[in-house]
Amino acid sequence: MVGDEVVVRVKDLKKYFPARAGLLGRQRGPVKAVDGVSFDIRRGETLGLVGESGCGKTTTGRSILHLVRPTSGEVMLEGQTLGNLDPEGLRRLRPKMQMIFQDPYASLNPRHSVGKIIGEPLVIHGVTGGRELAARVSELLELVGMDPAYARRFPHEFSGGQRQRIGIARALSLNPSFIVCDEPVSSLDVSIQAQVVNLMQDLQQQLGVAYLFIAHDLSMVKHISHRIAVMYLGRIVELTDRNTLFEDPLHPYTQSLGSAVPIPDPKLERRRQRFILEGEPPSPVNPPSGCVFHPRCPLSVDVCTTRVPELREVRPGHYVACHLVDEKGSSKIGTEPVPVPTTQ
Amino acid sequence: MEEDRHIPQKADSLLDVDRTFRDRVAYTGRFLWRDWGGMIGLVLFLVVVLAAVLAPVISPYDPLEQHLQDSKMPPPWEEGGSWAHPFGTDPLGRDMFSRVIHGARVSLTVGFFGVLIAGSIGMVIGAIAGYFGGQIDSVIMGGVNLVLSLPYLLFVVFIAAILGRSLLNVILIFGITDAPIFARTTRGEVLRIRESAYVESAVCAGARWGRIVFDHILPNLIGSLVTLGTFEMSRMIFYEAGLGFLGLSVPPSVPSWGNMLSSGRQYLSSYPWIATFPGLAIVFTSLGMNLLGDWLRDVLDPRLRRSRR
Amino acid sequence: MSQNTVLEVRNLVTRFDTLEGVVNAVNGVSFDLKEGETLAIVGESGSGKTVTMLSLVGLVPSPPGKVEGGEVFLTGLGERRDLLGMSPRELRDVRGGEIGFVFQDPMSSLNPVLTIGEQIVETLMRHLAMSREQARDRTLRLLAQVGLPDPEQRYRSHPHQFSGGMRQRVMIAIAVACTPDIVIADEPTTALDVTVQAQIVDLFKRLRDELGVAVIWITHDLGVVAGLAERVLVMYGGRVAEIAPVDDLYENPQHPYTIGLLGAIPRLHERDTRRLASIPGTPPDLLIPVEHCPFAWRCDYVTDRCWKEVPELVEVDDGHQVACFCNLERGRPHNGRR
Numbered sequence: 001m002v003g004d005e006v007v008v009r010v011k012d013l014k015k016y017f018p019a020r021a022g023l024l025g026r027q028r029g030p031v032k033a034v035d036g037v038s039f040d041i042r043r044g045e046t047l048g049l050v051g052e053s054g055c056g057k058t059t060t061g062r063s064i065l066h067l068v069r070p071t072s073g074e075v076m077l078e079g080q081t082l083g084n085l086d087p088e089g090l091r092r093l094r095p096k097m098q099m100i101f102q103d104p105y106a107s108l109n110p111r112h113s114v115g116k117i118i119g120e121p122l123v124i125h126g127v128t129g130g131r132e133l134a135a136r137v138s139e140l141l142e143l144v145g146m147d148p149a150y151a152r153r154f155p156h157e158f159s160g161g162q163r164q165r166i167g168i169a170r171a172l173s174l175n176p177s178f179i180v181c182d183e184p185v186s187s188l189d190v191s192i193q194a195q196v197v198n199l200m201q202d203l204q205q206q207l208g209v210a211y212l213f214i215a216h217d218l219s220m221v222k223h224i225s226h227r228i229a230v231m232y233l234g235r236i237v238e239l240t241d242r243n244t245l246f247e248d249p250l251h252p253y254t255q256s257l258g259s260a261v262p263i264p265d266p267k268l269e270r271r272r273q274r275f276i277l278e279g280e281p282p283s284p285v286n287p288p289s290g291c292v293f294h295p296r297c298p299l300s301v302d303v304c305t306t307r308v309p310e311l312r313e314v315r316p317g318h319y320v321a322c323h324l325v326d327e328k329g330s331s332k333i334g335t336e337p338v339p340v341p342t343t344q
Numbered sequence: 345m346e347e348d349r350h351i352p353q354k355a356d357s358l359l360d361v362d363r364t365f366r367d368r369v370a371y372t373g374r375f376l377w378r379d380w381g382g383m384i385g386l387v388l389f390l391v392v393v394l395a396a397v398l399a400p401v402i403s404p405y406d407p408l409e410q411h412l413q414d415s416k417m418p419p420p421w422e423e424g425g426s427w428a429h430p431f432g433t434d435p436l437g438r439d440m441f442s443r444v445i446h447g448a449r450v451s452l453t454v455g456f457f458g459v460l461i462a463g464s465i466g467m468v469i470g471a472i473a474g475y476f477g478g479q480i481d482s483v484i485m486g487g488v489n490l491v492l493s494l495p496y497l498l499f500v501v502f503i504a505a506i507l508g509r510s511l512l513n514v515i516l517i518f519g520i521t522d523a524p525i526f527a528r529t530t531r532g533e534v535l536r537i538r539e540s541a542y543v544e545s546a547v548c549a550g551a552r553w554g555r556i557v558f559d560h561i562l563p564n565l566i567g568s569l570v571t572l573g574t575f576e577m578s579r580m581i582f583y584e585a586g587l588g589f590l591g592l593s594v595p596p597s598v599p600s601w602g603n604m605l606s607s608g609r610q611y612l613s614s615y616p617w618i619a620t621f622p623g624l625a626i627v628f629t630s631l632g633m634n635l636l637g638d639w640l641r642d643v644l645d646p647r648l649r650r651s652r653r
Numbered sequence: 654m655s656q657n658t659v660l661e662v663r664n665l666v667t668r669f670d671t672l673e674g675v676v677n678a679v680n681g682v683s684f685d686l687k688e689g690e691t692l693a694i695v696g697e698s699g700s701g702k703t704v705t706m707l708s709l710v711g712l713v714p715s716p717p718g719k720v721e722g723g724e725v726f727l728t729g730l731g732e733r734r735d736l737l738g739m740s741p742r743e744l745r746d747v748r749g750g751e752i753g754f755v756f757q758d759p760m761s762s763l764n765p766v767l768t769i770g771e772q773i774v775e776t777l778m779r780h781l782a783m784s785r786e787q788a789r790d791r792t793l794r795l796l797a798q799v800g801l802p803d804p805e806q807r808y809r810s811h812p813h814q815f816s817g818g819m820r821q822r823v824m825i826a827i828a829v830a831c832t833p834d835i836v837i838a839d840e841p842t843t844a845l846d847v848t849v850q851a852q853i854v855d856l857f858k859r860l861r862d863e864l865g866v867a868v869i870w871i872t873h874d875l876g877v878v879a880g881l882a883e884r885v886l887v888m889y890g891g892r893v894a895e896i897a898p899v900d901d902l903y904e905n906p907q908h909p910y911t912i913g914l915l916g917a918i919p920r921l922h923e924r925d926t927r928r929l930a931s932i933p934g935t936p937p938d939l940l941i942p943v944e945h946c947p948f949a950w951r952c953d954y955v956t957d958r959c960w961k962e963v964p965e966l967v968e969v970d971d972g973h974q975v976a977c978f979c980n981l982e983r984g985r986p987h988n989g990r991r
Contacts, residue, residue: 052846067544094550107541111563121549159935160698170545189697190873194917194931201928218847219876223919223926243924260851261921262876266899268922269880276855277848280816374672 002226003043007210008064008097008178013037013073015056015063019285031284033059035234036073038311041178044204046211048225048242050218050257052281056234057214058102061180064212065097066090078177095125095174102183104163108155114141114166115151121173140169144199161192165199172203180212185220197224218261222246227317230254233284233292236311240318250320252297253277291323299324382639388632392625396448403442404428407599411437416615432617434607440618443599444625450600451629454514454584455577461519463573466526473527474534475557485531488524496521500583504592511594514587518580529572533565567644571637578633585626601626658728659834659867660686660709665723667701667708670716676939678704680891680947681723683966686835688729691861691868693882693899695875695914699936701891702871706837709736710752711744727751729834750780753828753866757840759820763812769796769823770808773830780831795826800856818849822856829860839871854881875918879903884972887911890937890947893966897973907975909952946978954979 014037016030033056041047051057063070066082075082077097082090101107108117119137127136138148144165155163164184171179181200185193201224204211215221221228222242229239230253238251249255256277263269279296282288288295294304303323311321377383395402405411415437418425425432431440473484500517507513537543543560551559587593588602589609596603601622608619667679679701686692696702707713708720725736729751736747748754756762764772770792777788789808796804799822812820821841828836838857842850854877861868870882878885878899885902887895887910895908906912916930934951937943946952946959958978966974 052848065548067547091550091552094548099545099548101541101545103541107545109542109546109560109564112559120546120551124550124552124555161935167545170549174549189936190875190914191697191917191932192936194929195933197919198929198931216846219919219921222921223929246921247924256848258921260847262851262854262874262880263920263922264875264879264903264915264918265920265922266879266903272880274851274855276851278852280818280849281846 002045003208005043006040007043007045007078008041008212009074009076010040010064011038011074011076013060013063013075014071015059015068016071029285032234032287033284034063034070037231037234037236038073039229039236039239041210041212043177043210044208045227046204046213046225048221048228049212049214049231050216050221050228051231052216054233054281054284055231056284057231058182060231061099061182061212061214065099065180067099095121096176097178097180098171098174098176100164100167100171100179100181100184103187104160104167105155105187107167108163110155112154113151114153114155114158117155117166118151118169118173121170125174127174136173140173143172143203144169145195159192160188161195164188164192164196168196168199168203172207172209175207176209178210178212180214182214183216184213186215186217193220200224218246218257230257233281233287235292235321236319237293237321238319239311244318250314250318250325251293251322252299252324253293291321379639379642381635382642385632385635385637385639388628389636392448392452392629392632395445396452399445399449403439403445405439405442407438407443407446408597409438411439413437416611416618418615419617422617431621432615434604434618435611435615440604440621443604444601444621446599447601447604447622447625448629450511450594450598451581451584451626453511454518455581457515458518458522458580459573459577461515462522462576463526463569465519465523466528467530467569469523470527470530471534471557471561474531475538475553475561481531484527488527491521491524492528497583497586500587501590501592504587509593509595511598514584514593518583522576522580525576526569526572529568530565533568534561537561537564568641570644571641574633574637574640578630578637581633582626582630585622657688658685659688661724661726661728662686662705662709663724663726665705665708665725666721667704667713667718668721669718674940675942677942678718678891678939679708680943682888682891682893683723684886684893684896686867686869688834689861689865689867690884691870691882693870693872693878693885694888695872695878695885696888697873697936699890699939700888701939702888703839704891705888706839706869706871709837710748711736711739711741712748727834746780749776749827749833750831751834753831753833753836755821755824755828755836755838755841757843759817759824760812762824763820765812768809768811769815773823773827776827776830791830792826795830796823798860799823799826800852801826817845818852821845821853825853825856825860829864829866832864833866835867835869837869837871840873841870842877843872843874850877857881875903875914887914890943891939892947892963893974893976894948895973895975895977896966897970901970901973905970905973907969907973908948908977909954909979910948913951946976 013034014032015034016032019029019031037060039047049057049060059068062068064075066075070083077093080093082093085093115134115137118140119133122133122136134151137151141148141150146162146165155166158166184200185196188196197220200211203209213221213224225242227239227241228245229236230245230251231237232253238245238249238254245254246258249258256275259275260277263272277296282295290306291297291300291304291309294300297304301324307323309321309323311319313319314325411433414429414433416435417429417433419432420427420430429439429441431444433439434443469484473481500521503517504513507517538561543556546556546560584593584600585602585605588600589606591606593602594600604622605619608622611618663683665679665682669676669678682701682705684692694702694705704713709725713720720737723737727734727736727747736744739747770789773792773795774785774788777783777791778785783791793804793808796807801807801819801822812823815823842853845853857868858881860866870878872878882899885897885899886893887908889910895902895906895911902911903915906915910932913930913932917932919926919929932951937947944963945961946964949955949959952959956978964976964978966976968974
């Protein structure tokens with residue numbers, strides 16, 4: 001159940017990386033990996049963050065958790081501004097915000113037993129110790145649907161899906177109110193993805209934790225999220241609830257994304273009108289002027305090449321960053337974005 | 345090979361199959377068996393270690409005891425040889441077999457403690473350079489590269505000449521001159537592990553730097569350092585023999601392989617066994633440790649151990 | 654469409670002898686490929702889909718791998734040639750000649766020090782015995798055909814100057830350079846972004862129709878398959894679980910695994926999210942020698958017989974074959990969202 005209380009507030013978050021080029025390491029302009037991202041996530045809500053590779057979605061997640069220090073902008077977790085905290089204060093706040101990693105092979109220390117991996121956050125924050133700790137580890141393993149006897153095993157003995165469960169149990173050990181999930185299922189098999197996603201949804205119901213679900217798989221993001229933000233080259237171009245985003249997308253990029261996603265239904269695929277975007281996302285080292293999407297946008301006009309569009313609320317709860325969108329609606333790129341199901 | 349193993353019907357992966365101690369031994373055995381180089385390396389290494397440890401027990405004579413009447417006796421398969429001295433004797437009538445066995449003690453002592461000192465120093469400065477980075481890293485690695493760019497043997501000979509001949513001095517020379525190699529490897533590994541997702545995960549859990557270094561980074565670089573240590577130990581044994589040959593290692597009275605080579609050199613044409621057997625000992629030890637190192641590199645990497653997708 | 658068969662695979666068995674034990678990667682796979690058709694081989698990790706493809710053309714790394722049984726016939730042009738009996742030299746002629754390849758990671762199959770043009774010209778000169786000028790002309794046409802703008806300039810570029818999508822276009826150009834009968838594409842779009850993936854799938858469809866080439870499309874993504882393939886082969890644990898025409902497979906899946914797989918994928922076009930059907934358990938562990946249905950561990954419809962015998966493929970409908978006992982003994986498994 002999504003509550004009203006805002007758990008995480010991100011305001012104008014920016015993360016620039018210094019870019020060096022050439023043998024002598026000449027300083028070039030910074031890479032604007034994240035360039036002014038703002039959103040709220042409420043208690044028990046899942047905000048999906050989608051975009052193509054290199055759009056800055058992972059850096060956004062890591063900057064929110066201050067695993068990398070943001071260049072500017074503000075992140076508030078349950079009313080606390082993270083930017084004002086010293087390392088020790090930040091460390092004390094870590095139990096509230098956790099992360100589930102993309103690669104379940106790399107994110108578990110190969111030399112630690114599963115019990116030690118899951119128990120580590122508890123030990124660090126002195127929550128429990130000794131026998132109590134073992135009991136809590138068992139409880140967490142059961143929570144993610146694993147045999148508590150596995151606590152003595154080592155990560156390399158498990159399959160990808162099982163490792164991701166271990167990662168989830170670890171993230172949940174301190175009862176966080178917010179978890180950044182960075183492509184948590186993209187490295188897993190389809191049948192295992194379903195297990196993990198179902199588990200994450202069940203846990204959200206049970207514990208009321210808020211998720212930032214970062215992924216490139218739009219179908220999966222739509223499945224798990226309440227609202228979705230679409231990123232392109234470091235900026236959010238559209239943000240709204242999940243059904244509106246695909247049924248009435250306003251930004252041309254969102255429209256083309258919806259059109260490009262394959263649908264597992266052969267008859268529907270055959271009669272589908274597609275709009276296939278040309279080219280590939282440009283490099284963030286040297287982004288286009290004005291609206292960063294304009295070189296690929298079929299609708300772009302003069303103003304797009306010069307002025308950066310602001311993310312505006314054009315309808316209640318529907319934010320778009322496009323010059324061509326006004327309160328009445330938008331130009332469509334000439335495609336039915338997501339077809340109506342044949343039979344339901 | 346495994347037909348007798350019971351696989352329960354409900355087991356959908358070997359995770360659910362109880363692995364007994366025997367299974368694990370069998371697995372390690374298979375690992376060794378497939379990699380016969382590792383097997384040979386292990387056997388050679390164990391022979392040398394056993395010889396060194398049990399030297400007083402297994403050697404038929406005291407290595408310093410002189411049997412002048414049996415001086416320069418050839419090995420038994422040559423004319424005039426006897427099984428009383430399987431490797432023959434040297435000009436002073438000392439039993440070569442006993443001397444070669446005792447020589448293993450000197451070589452292994454130098455190799456082991458040399459690596460221990462080099463590894464300890466190298467690991468600490470390498471870890472500091474890798475973990476803190478920036479200016480500290482630049483200064484430390486500058487020093488490391490400076491030491492590494494000196495002509496190694498010349499440097500060692502120089503120090504050996506100043507400090508004089510003793511076992512301790514040899515160990516110290518190797519321990520100090522080899523530390524940069526360990527420092528460089530440690531630094532690279534620390535840089536790699538520091539960026540790993542499990543370290544980030546520890547940061548996320550609120551770990552302080554001590555925990556990150558001692559619980560996450562160090563245990564994961566031990567494997568590559570042990571492998572490196574094996575190679576370096578082999579190299580030290582080699583160089584110790586070289587120094588001995590040049591008369592710069594342990595005092596001539598100590599039965600080390602290098603000293604034996606050195607004293608056997610002048611008799612090489614007429615009494616070749618005096619230099620041959622210590623030479624073979626060096627070759628086999630060095631070969632064995634290099635093979636062992638290659639094998640350890642594979643075994644100690646947990647990523648290469650059983651993993652399933 | 655003509656119904657000539659271009660490739661026949663019978664009872665293919667491939668194993669890997671590893672330190673862990675014997676990995677039973679492919680355990681008796683049979684299928685036919687018709688002229689000009691697109692056959693999708695769908696499976697998860699450990700299904701044996703990639704090893705099957707590698708076994709066909711002698712690309713299984715050996716040791717530890719070994720094709721231990723079966724027959725593979727290349728039957729284009731009225732000849733019937735046994736691929737498994739060929740010498741390495743003959744196989745090299747077939748690869749890149751009659752059979753083209755597109756892999757998931759184009760960077761690993763392109764030579765980083767040669768220009769794109771040189772690499773394609775080399776293939777053409779080798780397989781089609783063209784002169785350098787002829788090969789150059791054809792290469793420029795090919796580059797234009799796969800949708801690379803400014804072929805003259807691309808011809809002189811090195812692989813690292815290309816983006817992921819463009820590299821995959823180059824791979825496709827190389828794959829179709831010698832007008833093969835068959836193109837085998839192993840997860841060609843998995844590493845690409847969704848907008849680029851759509852471009853590549855589109856290109857494949859266009860080339861397939863223009864050149865009349867048969868395509869084996871190996872993937873785990875049932876979404877892409879729906880819009881591309883004519884027939885779908887579902888693999889599990891190194892065996893074929895189900896083969897069916899594409900419409901039939903999506904509307905009327907018969908194997909419990911296929912049903913589970915289809916239930917496990919979220920669909921963009923459905924307004925209300927149902928709970929995803931998850932298949933319990935983990936992907937098959939190929940180290941366990943299996944003398945029964947490989948899916949038995951994870952199957953909801955498992956019976957005693959499933960633990961005793963390996964189910965054979967049975968025809969249930971026109972061109973629709975399933976390897977499952979459920980069908981025979983209790984009627985087909987309940988097809989629905991569990």
